[in-house]
Amino acid sequence: MRKALVVDDESDARAFIRAILEPDGWEVAEAVDGVDGLNQAKSLRPELIVLDVQMPRKTGFDMFYDLCQDPALQDTKVIMLTGVAEKTGIRFTSKDMGEFLGKEPDAYVEKPIDPDILKRAVLRVTA
């Protein structure tokens, strides 16, 4: 089974994403923040990571930066959830991210998550 890791500090959101991915044949693991997420990513080596941005201990941006440094995780696809926009009015685009980190997430999906949009993003990045 294809492995996916969902990293989000909100349990409702994790349950939602799990419910969206599992029917499409994904085996889903859950992590509660960036530290937990990085540890699980290293041990599970998932094909796909769905990554929230605002989390305690380690944010999604920080975790993404760490993922990029790990040679064993270079093929892992990352979909980043963006809930930042509503709070600041300014959105980080992957272009901003790319300039900042030297690498971009494979896709962004906006929160609140639209199941159709997440499913299409998953299909696109793991095709």
Added chain:
Amino acid sequence: MSANGRDQTDTAPAGALPLASHPLDRRALDALVHVCQMVAGDLDLKAVMRSAMRAAESAMNAEACTIFRRDPTGENLQFYIVDGPQSDGLVSATLPVDDHSIAGWVARHQDPLLVPDAYCDSRFNRDYDVTTGFRTRSIICAPLVAKGRPLGVIEVLNRRDGQPFDKEDVELAQAVASLIAVAILNAEEHEARVNAERLAAVGQMMAGMAHCVKNILNGLQAGSYIIDQGLAAAPAGGVARGWEIVKRNMQFLSNIVLDMLSYSKPRKPLCQPCKIDELCQGVAALLQQQAGAKGVTLVTSGDPMEACVDESGIKRCLINLVGNAIDACGDSGGRVQIEAGPAATDGLLALRVRDNGCGMDASAREKIFAPFFSTKGSKGTGLGLAVTKKIVEEHGGTIQVQSAPGAGTEFTLLLPVKPSTDSTA
């Protein structure tokens, strides 16, 4: 003008009181100072009007005074306050700005009017006297103008010494009127500022509330998705029917909240490659049940096409347009079509939502993109199209509408297939 500028009598601007040579100098000056003291400083509109009434009465040595304010259309005058001993019956009556009344004539021509004997002037309406028991003899009516804005007129009635008003009284009345007009304008502007601040505060509160509600909706949406999966695996009798009602209303609430949030802040679209045909089909699937309940056929057409857009933003636009189209069809059925394809202009994508519903006339077409304009009464927030236009323009696109009463409506969104570099994802 003399070199030292003291020769004010000869150089006074037209219409100003030639104080130095006037027999009523002292009285006029005292009266004007008194008016100033009474009306200046107060910013409450009603209080200003009341003080102005009394000040004008006393300055003009008159028995009664009335202020008529222009209403927002400028076509009518409102007896905002009728002061004097026997005038209770007249508060808040209106009369048109035309030549058929004294106040109407002055408001229309913006010239002061001296009526030495009211009952000899055909514009005077004796009904007012019959209603109030007051006997009007002589009238001065002067326009209230401040910063070039006509605010209304002021009427003073009956000199207390029993004599008719004369030309000198008219000059004084004009000076009094101009002071009162400034005080009224100040109070009006103050009131408008306070209202604007209150609205801004309400707006901020609503945006904050919408954000909280949105977070709650995220949880509801997650839960309902999981319930849907459970129901699909094991149908549970009447639960499914009740559940559809819950979900439909949750969707309404979600649309309102998301529209409010989208409208309240500028936003850079998150443009990523998107299969437009699938997006359209997704929207059709989402609204199929709503269409079906009204007997409306909802179809999509167009070849597979990819474009770089903000998928959730464009989906929001389509949900709003298709929702409106379904509503426009009424309850007697109809047809709504979502069509996607390349536009006539290179590099543009055209998304069309067409219905054969009731259509709109020119006056409705002009207003549809203004926030809070709605033809749906309590069913609409009036934000859907305002948000749609905002999202399309944030993409660097345009929105067009073709519609006529009875001939249906077609909205066309023209969007760049590839966004400009600063919004590239």
